[in-house]
Amino acid sequence: xxxxxxxxxxxxxxxxxxxxxxxxxxxxxxxxxxxxxxxxxxxxxxxxxxxxxxxxxxxxxxxxxxxxxxxxxxxxxxxxxxxxxxxxxxxxxxxxxxxxxxxxxxxxxxxxxxxxxxxxxxxxxxxxxxxxxxxxxxxxxxxxxxxxxxxxxxxxxxxxxxxxxxxxxxxxxxxxxxxxxxxxxxx
Amino acid sequence: xxxxxxxxxxxxxxxxxxxxxxxxxxxxxxxxxxxxxxxxxxxxxxxxxxxxxxxxxxxxxxxxxxxxxxxxxxxxxxxxxxxxxxxxxxxxxxxxxxxxxxxxxxxxxxxxxxxxxxxxxxxxxxxxxxxxxxxxxxxxxxxxxxxxxxxxxxxxxxxxxxxxxxxxxxxxxxxxxxxxxxxxxxxxxxxxxxxxxxxxxxxxxxxxxxxxxxxxxxx
Numbered sequence: 001x002x003x004x005x006x007x008x009x010x011x012x013x014x015x016x017x018x019x020x021x022x023x024x025x026x027x028x029x030x031x032x033x034x035x036x037x038x039x040x041x042x043x044x045x046x047x048x049x050x051x052x053x054x055x056x057x058x059x060x061x062x063x064x065x066x067x068x069x070x071x072x073x074x075x076x077x078x079x080x081x082x083x084x085x086x087x088x089x090x091x092x093x094x095x096x097x098x099x100x101x102x103x104x105x106x107x108x109x110x111x112x113x114x115x116x117x118x119x120x121x122x123x124x125x126x127x128x129x130x131x132x133x134x135x136x137x138x139x140x141x142x143x144x145x146x147x148x149x150x151x152x153x154x155x156x157x158x159x160x161x162x163x164x165x166x167x168x169x170x171x172x173x174x175x176x177x178x179x180x181x182x183x184x185x186x187x
Numbered sequence: 188x189x190x191x192x193x194x195x196x197x198x199x200x201x202x203x204x205x206x207x208x209x210x211x212x213x214x215x216x217x218x219x220x221x222x223x224x225x226x227x228x229x230x231x232x233x234x235x236x237x238x239x240x241x242x243x244x245x246x247x248x249x250x251x252x253x254x255x256x257x258x259x260x261x262x263x264x265x266x267x268x269x270x271x272x273x274x275x276x277x278x279x280x281x282x283x284x285x286x287x288x289x290x291x292x293x294x295x296x297x298x299x300x301x302x303x304x305x306x307x308x309x310x311x312x313x314x315x316x317x318x319x320x321x322x323x324x325x326x327x328x329x330x331x332x333x334x335x336x337x338x339x340x341x342x343x344x345x346x347x348x349x350x351x352x353x354x355x356x357x358x359x360x361x362x363x364x365x366x367x368x369x370x371x372x373x374x375x376x377x378x379x380x381x382x383x384x385x386x387x388x389x390x391x392x393x394x395x396x397x398x399x400x401x402x403x404x405x406x
Contacts, residue, residue: 142238170202179230
């Protein structure tokens with residue numbers, strides 16, 4: 001690359017500038033999406049941003065290997081989701097170790113948090129209990145209102161598969177959160 | 188009409204399942220079930236909005252700058268084996284060298300003198316199997332051997348007989364007849380060429396009937 005710069009400095013400068021500009025455009029348009037995807041797993045804004053930044057850093061290194069640039073968002077989402085899941089599992093092990101040593105303090109804190117935002121906690125608990133394949137579908141469909149076709153493109157799976165997974169995820173959440181029980185019992 | 192058997196279908200439909208023809212016909216004639224489906228769909232829409240709201244986390248203004256900083260930081264960061272991995276790696280190498288098995292040396296074996304070959308300083312001579320002599324093919328002479336004695340063409344038989352007697356050791360030299368030196372018998376005769384007399388050649392004569400080349404050509 002530097003050797004090329006010695007022979008054709010103008011071309012390399014143009015290439016590097018175009019590369020940087022294109023990646024920065026992708027970064028600007030996909031930053032919110034990546035952070036929300038990571039937040040859907042980690043439920044912590046700071047952790048989500050750090051995970052999204054790590055995903056972008058990896059994407060920057062491998063950006064030249066991406067043949068179809070139109071697949072950037074799908075590529076980024078899968079990378080972000082994978083990194084977030086890894087971090088979530090690591091944090092869960094760490095939290096489990098901390099809870100073993102500080103069980104009383106955590107219990108009190110959990111009660112306070114539950115009283116402050118019980119509905120949100122129940123929602124996240126229900127989402128966390130979903131299988132991973134269902135969880136990514138429900139998170140992506142909630143972000144920016146993606147429809148089945150867009151989610152299938154982002155996950156690179158058939159639309160029928162997305163539709164089936166979305167149905168199973170919504171049904172599981174409805175059952176867990178008892179969204180539909182009262183309406184059914186009203187009859 | 189029993190609405191109970193459509194309860195599950197209505198819930199599935201609210202969760203995103205396709206509308207079945209049977210359910211569609213029932214909803215067309217049952218306002219209560221249609222209202223129930225609408226209520227379920229509204230509940231699911233609220234759930235979606237709740238999830239969407241929960242995921243609506245703002246991105247900090249420094250996000251892009253932080254990504255750049257992270258990339259630059261990773262560029263400056265040395266490889267893992269150069270940072271913390273080099274210490275246990277070096278320790279493992281030293282330990283392996285220190286604990287390596289020393290090969291047992293055969294006693295009373297002669298050693299070759301040190302040579303200038305940089306690879307091995309000493310060479311241990313280990314008695315091996317006896318060497319087998321393999322005769323080499325005789326090398327051809329690079330130059331042609333000139334004969335010491337020149338024999339005239341008619342003297343080959345006499346020479347062969349002479350050599351046979353010498354090899355057998357039965358040669359009686361007293362019976363050998365000597366002759367004079369061949370060179371002494373050579374007489375060089377004078378070569379005389381008669382001069383060509385031009386007056387004998389006829390010019391302008393017609394060719395003879397003997398054909399071309401038999402007589403001088405005319406001008």
